[in-house]
Amino acid sequence: MENLPVIILVQPQLAENIGMTARAMMNCGLYDLRLVSPRQDHLSPKAVAAASGAEEILYKAKIFAATEEAVADLAQVYATTARHRNQIKLVYTAEKAMQNFDTLCRQNVKCGILFGPERTGLQNDDVALADAIINIPLNPKHCSLNLSQAVLLVGYEFYKCRTDIPATRFITNGAEIAPKEKLLQFFDFLEKELDECGNFKIDEKRPRMVRNLRNIFSRPQLTGQELNTLYGVINYLRHPHKN
Amino acid sequence: MENLPVIILVQPQLAENIGMTARAMMNCGLYDLRLVSPRQDHLSPKAVAAASGAEEILYKAKIFAATEEAVADLAQVYATTARHRNQIKLVYTAEKAMQNFDTLCRQNVKCGILFGPERTGLQNDDVALADAIINIPLNPKHCSLNLSQAVLLVGYEFYKCRTDIPATRFITNGAEIAPKEKLLQFFDFLEKELDECGNFKIDEKRPRMVRNLRNIFSRPQLTGQELNTLYGVINYLRHPHKN
Numbered sequence: 234m235e236n237l238p239v240i241i242l243v244q245p246q247l248a249e250n251i252g253m254t255a256r257a258m259m260n261c262g263l264y265d266l267r268l269v270s271p272r273q274d275h276l277s278p279k280a281v282a283a284a285s286g287a288e289e290i291l292y293k294a295k296i297f298a299a300t301e302e303a304v305a306d307l308a309q310v311y312a313t314t315a316r317h318r319n320q321i322k323l324v325y326t327a328e329k330a331m332q333n334f335d336t337l338c339r340q341n342v343k344c345g346i347l348f349g350p351e352r353t354g355l356q357n358d359d360v361a362l363a364d365a366i367i368n369i370p371l372n373p374k375h376c377s378l379n380l381s382q383a384v385l386l387v388g389y390e391f392y393k394c395r396t397d398i399p400a401t402r403f404i405t406n407g408a409e410i411a412p413k414e415k416l417l418q419f420f421d422f423l424e425k426e427l428d429e430c431g432n433f434k435i436d437e438k439r440p441r442m443v444r445n446l447r448n449i450f451s452r453p454q455l456t457g458q459e460l461n462t463l464y465g466v467i468n469y470l471r472h473p474h475k476n
Numbered sequence: 477m478e479n480l481p482v483i484i485l486v487q488p489q490l491a492e493n494i495g496m497t498a499r500a501m502m503n504c505g506l507y508d509l510r511l512v513s514p515r516q517d518h519l520s521p522k523a524v525a526a527a528s529g530a531e532e533i534l535y536k537a538k539i540f541a542a543t544e545e546a547v548a549d550l551a552q553v554y555a556t557t558a559r560h561r562n563q564i565k566l567v568y569t570a571e572k573a574m575q576n577f578d579t580l581c582r583q584n585v586k587c588g589i590l591f592g593p594e595r596t597g598l599q600n601d602d603v604a605l606a607d608a609i610i611n612i613p614l615n616p617k618h619c620s621l622n623l624s625q626a627v628l629l630v631g632y633e634f635y636k637c638r639t640d641i642p643a644t645r646f647i648t649n650g651a652e653i654a655p656k657e658k659l660l661q662f663f664d665f666l667e668k669e670l671d672e673c674g675n676f677k678i679d680e681k682r683p684r685m686v687r688n689l690r691n692i693f694s695r696p697q698l699t700g701q702e703l704n705t706l707y708g709v710i711n712y713l714r715h716p717h718k719n
Contacts, residue, residue: 257625259618286618321648321699328636329643366647370639371632375502375529382500385625386632389614393571396613400572404609405564456564 236338238331238391239265239345240384241303241310243359246351248273252283252291253381254348259287261388262395266294267303267345300359304345309337312347312363313383314355315376323365327390330367335394346387351380408456419460420447426467479581481574481634482508482588483627484546484553486602489594491516495526495534496624497591502530504631505638509537510546510588543590543602550588552580555598555606556626558619563600566608570633573610578637589630594623651699662703663690669710 240258245251245268252275255266268275275296281288297303304310311330325333334344347363349355360366369386371378378386403410424433424443433439455463483501488494488511495518498509511518518539524531540546547553554573568576577587590606592598603609612629614621621629646653667676667686676682698706 256618260614260621260625262615262617286620319649321651321702322646324645324647326641326643368641369632370636370641371503372505372635374505375499377529378503382503382625382628385628389612389629392615393613398569398611398613400569402567403565404567406562408564459564 236341236343237263237265238334238338239267239307239343240388241267241269241300241345241347242271242380243269243300243303243347243355244272244350245275245348245380246272248275248277248280249283250351250380251275251294252280252285252287253379254384255280255284255287255290255294257381257385258290258388260385261392263388263391264290264293266290267297268294269297269300269303271296272350300347300362304347304362307343307345309334309342309344310347310363311344311365311367312349312355312360313367313369313387314349314360315368315371315378316354318357318360318366320357320360322360322363324368325365327367327369327387328393330365331387331390331394334391348380348383403454405456408458410454411457411460415457415460416451416455419450419455419463422464423450423467426471430471479584479586480506480508481577481581482510482550482586483631484510484512484543484588484590485514485623486512486543486546486590486598487515487593488518488591488623489515491518491520491523492526493594493623494518494537495523495528495530496622497627498523498527498530498533498537500624500628501533501631503628504635506631506634507533507536509533510540511537512540512543512546514539515593543605547588547590547605550586552577552585552587553590553606554587554608554610555590555592555603556610556612556630557592557598557603558611558614558621559597561600561603561609563603565603565606567611568608570610570612570630571636573608574630574633574637577634591623591626646697648699651701653697654700654703658700658703659694659698662693662698662706665707666693666710669714673714 240263242251242254251271258264258266275291275294280291284291337344346367347355347359367387369383423446427433433442483506485494485497494511494514501507501509518534518537523534527534580587590598590602610630612626666689670676676685
């Protein structure tokens with residue numbers, strides 16, 4: 234079984250938020266949920282409905298009476314809190330914190346993240362149990378987050394460490410970008426048609442117009458099929474109604 | 477007025493989701509909301525309650541009859557969609573997409589992000605209006621997101637581009653980490669006390685034990701006040717009940 238961070242909700246107030254947390258965890262590929270003295274039943278119909286397909290996380294969730302018990306088997310624990318506490322501690326952005334946890338989990342260090350009750354956030358004594366504080370960078374004028382959204386943002390940062398999706402892709406649905414040879418043939422065709430239509434009648438402007446057109450049709454990275462579409466379009470424009 | 481990305485919800489179904497979107501936008505410092513044919517009233521009590529302090533975004537939201545009208549004044553539009561479409565298009569991760577938008581907004585290019593209806597997502601014709609697709613990297617086995625959560629994750633990536641919070645901070649609440657001189661004085665004191673207590677009775681082990689202790693008390697990056705706390709602790713241990 235892969236070693237992944239544990240999500241620990243301390244005294245969550247609303248069953249719906251526990252359910253939404255389970256959903257957010259599954260979105261991010263996290264499965265181990267611990268609840269410290271939840272105020273409502275995490276298996277209530279409201280919680281299960283809010284989990285929206287992630288009920289198995291609720292069914293497997295473990296309940297603890299105190300935060301100390303919930304973190305007992307973990308070696309690294311970070312606490313999420315938006316407010317500065319009167320404590321001397323390391324503070325990581327969510328991104329950096331999850332990069333740390335990604336590294337630690339790969340070394341089989343058991344890691345967990347504490348989230349406080351909806352209204353008050355974590356108590357100072359719970360924060361003191363943690364090795365570091367996680368700060369989620371958000372608009373300081375309006376940084377109150379729903380509990381499950383905080384879990385989602387932190388979990389998302391962990392998931393990003395584990396995914397290798399390239400930042401930029403060009404999806405072509407199996408088609409290939411046309412080789413330059415095909416594109417140059419299309420340029421020749423287009424320029425010949427435009428010559429015949431008198432588009433290039435001012436000789437000294439021709440080279441510049443040709444360059445402009447070549448730039449326009451180079452940028453889209455056309456596939457062979459798309460070039461054929463453009464040949465058709467030009468033919469129809471040149472010879473309307475002809476089939 | 478700073479140029480920031482516009483959030484465009486196409487045919488949102490639930491007023492509550494529009495309100496939660498406004499809240500997520502304010503979390504991320506985004507304020508311009510556009511709604512294309514919303515199915516429920518974005519100023520209903522449910523929507524305003526869900527906005528939870530971000531009502532001004534709802535009041536200022538603009539309503540459009542068609543996606544084409546909502547994007548008319550924008551120069552770059554990206555579409556969020558989890559599914560691959562049968563379209564030949566650039567796909568950016570949310571992080572890369574918002575890095576692009578950050579750059580473009582600074583160049584005063586007006587940018588917008590399309591989000592589709594809750595159940596179906598964007599229609600292909602709406603996706604075709606976009607310059608690129610945004611993919612939010614999430615667990616492929618469970619990637620369905622609440623509408624406002626999708627807005628939150630994309631907005632969060634934009635906010636991250638605009639914030640300069642360091643990835644790692646050590647908060648000391650104004651206290652300063654003790655200079656090495658103070659730490660070395662503390663080591664001398666501790667080692668002298670331990671010598672007197674017979675802790676270092678095996679001579680050849682002394683250097684190693686001293687190094688271990690110095691490592692233990694170097695790692696926490698102690699402040700002057702914390703060193704005083706430790707002096708006190710050691711004195712109490714050595715001379716119980718004495719004051």
